[in-house]
Amino acid sequence: MSATPRPRLRLRREQRLRAGRDFVRLKEEGRRQVQGCLILNWELATEPNPTSRVGVVTSKSIGGAVVRNRARRLLRETFRRHQWDFRQPVTAILVARRSIAGKTYSQVEKDFLTALRLARLVGDSAPLPPTTPA
Secondary structure, rough: OOOOOOOOOOOOHHHEEEOOOHHHHHHHHOOOEOOOEEEEEEOOOOOOOOOOOOEEOOOOOHHHHHHHHHHHHHHHHHHHHHOOOOOOOOOEEEEEEEHHHOOOOOHHHHHHHHHHHOOOOEEEOOOOOOOOOO
């Protein structure tokens, strides 16, 4: 057993973006990466004691309430599980695209990790999700 403690994987209240001004600022001033079923808007965290923060956007165009809530859960869970993989803390907004409807967690996770790699927010040593036959 390893003596180094693992970081907690909780997504605390202060790690969630809720203010509309944060969403608008990131959309206008942040960087953007489109990958598969999601859009990643981000900027590097600049606060004195930075932690990675996330906000999730799902529009009515992707489906009814059940589909939107599932999309939000999938996007939040992928961020929560990979929040310690970032090279440095970021503030991010994950926007669900129509293609997220019907996707499995592993498919969403694959798109998320690919977007992070293309944005150079994680190192090449970040774990890849296991591939499953289609």
